[in-house]
Structures are given as structure tokens and as C-alpha cells.
Amino acid sequence: AQSVTQPDIHITVSEGASLELRCNYSYGATPYLFWYVQSPGQGLQLLLKYFSGDTLVQGIKGFEAEFKRSQSSFNLRKPSVHWSDAAEYFCAVGDMNRDDKIIFGKGTRLHILP
Amino acid sequence: GAVVSQHPSRVICKSGTSVKIECRSLDFQATTMFWYRQFPKQSLMLMATSNEGSKATYEQGVEKDKFLINHASLTLSTLTVTSAHPEDSSFYICSAREKGLAYNEQFFGPGTRLTVL
Numbered sequence A: 001a002q003s004v005t006q007p008d009i010h011i012t013v014s015e016g017a018s019l020e021l022r023c024n025y026s027y028g029a030t031p032y033l034f035w036y037v038q039s040p041g042q043g044l045q046l047l048l049k050y051f052s053g054d055t056l057v058q059g060i061k062g063f064e065a066e067f068k069r070s071q072s073s074f075n076l077r078k079p080s081v082h083w084s085d086a087a088e089y090f091c092a093v094g095d096m097n098r099d100d101k102i103i104f105g106k107g108t109r110l111h112i113l114p
Numbered sequence B: 001g002a003v004v005s006q007h008p009s010r011v012i013c014k015s016g017t018s019v020k021i022e023c024r025s026l027d028f029q030a031t032t033m034f035w036y037r038q039f040p041k042q043s044l045m046l047m048a049t050s051n052e053g054s055k056a057t058y059e060q061g062v063e064k065d066k067f068l069i070n071h072a073s074l075t076l077s078t079l080t081v082t083s084a085h086p087e088d089s090s091f092y093i094c095s096a097r098e099k100g101l102a103y104n105e106q107f108f109g110p111g112t113r114l115t116v117l
Helices: none
Strands: A004-006 A008-015 A019-021 A025-026 A032-038 A044-050 A055-058 A066-068 A073-078 A086-093 A102-103 A109-112 B004-007 B010-014 B020-024 B030-038 B044-051 B066-074 B076-081 B090-098 B106-108 B112-116
Touching: A004 A086, A004 A102, A025 A073, A032 A066, A032 A073, A044 A055, A044 A066, A044 A073, A044 B010, A044 B106, A066 B044, A073 A086, A102 B044, B004 B090, B010 B020, B020 B030, B020 B090, B020 B112, B030 B066, B030 B076, B044 B066, B076 B090
Parallel strands: A008 A109, B010 B112
Antiparallel strands: A004 A025, A019 A073, A032 A044, A032 A086, A055 A066, A066 A073, A086 A102, A086 A109, B004 B020, B020 B076, B030 B044, B030 B090, B066 B076, B090 B106, B090 B112
8 A cells, every 4th residue: 555654753953954854655656746835724835746756856945855776765955944944744655646646754843953 | 727626725613524535626627536534744645536417436435425426617626524423524625637638637726724623
């Protein structure tokens, strides 16, 4: 079955430091992959998505992610985080075989130290 | 573009009453809308998928008689929580898929916080 694993429940980094959030997926074919961000009490905002083509994807707010088929990974990165990046981050995979449902990982809570 | 709204953003109701939550695609037609619920500090769990003009498809374990979904038009889907109980308190988020897109990107609403007393 399709699944998404975010191994880190919490990540704490200092403001200005680099960030990498890990995501691994299980899917039988080339997946549609997404990263979303959710601030407390808010809905989801799409950071970036991968459907095909260049495996390094640029998103909003200075985020990027790299699709690595050999590792079944789609890690999210940012070279220098800002205090406003503190939020919950969800990796997700789109399941084309199930009416295009999106399956979410459990999320990673990002904390920023001043 | 691709804006999805939800109404209300927050609702408090008494146990035993029914609550209706609306999900609207404001600037596109949505052939499919999805309903999720999210418990505190947890991920989104898909409840059901609704296609315009047809019955919703519910995920395993979701009571269809309790969570009534209607997708009457290409821009509106409603979720009615019937005979709500405190355990139904949650954050409900809808999403919509735009008609005609080749890929399955979904656009998410801002969510509705339901509190059942």
C-alpha cells in the first residue's frame, strides 16, 4: 500500500541555519509528491510539488526538494531558515490509482531558535 | 487563482445537534472534493471523496450516516456532522481538484474547527 514516512516528529534549528526535512514514500509507480506547510489553526499551503522532469524542485518561501527515486525520498531543504518558518510540515504522495487521493505523512514540527 | 473557502471557520455546538460545513471553490470548477479531519498534533486523515452529482465514497471506518456529504454543484460541497458528540470535535479541512487538470493537485481550504460541548 502507498505510504509516506516522515521520520522526524520534531526538528529544532537555529534561525539562519540550514534545514532538511526527511520524507520517504512507498509507491508502485512514479509518484506525485508534495510538501505542505501548516501554521497552527490554519489550513495547508502548498510549498512545492513534483510530477515529472527535473528532480530538483523549487518552491515558495525559498524551499526546495529533491526527488531521489533510488532512495524513495523527497527531502525538503532550505539554506537559511527564518523564525516565520516555524510550523508543521507535511510530505504527501498523490495516488493516481485511487481517485487521485493524497496520502499524508504524519508531519514534522519545525521549531526555530532565535 | 485556485482558492478554496470553508464556512464557518469555527463552530461550537451542543451534543446531539447537527452541524453543516461548506466548502467552496471560488474561482474554478471542482469535479472532486475531499474531506479530511485532523486531530490535534496529528496528520490529515481522509474521510471521503465526493464527485459532483454522485454519492460520496467514504474511507474505511468513516460512518456515512454520521458524516453526510453533498456535492451538489461544481463549486460547492457540504459536510454535515449529524448528532454531533464531543468525540467529533476536530479540525475539518476540505480540498478541491480542478476540473480538466491532468494531474491530481488539490487545493485546500483553511479548515473548520468544530467543538462539540
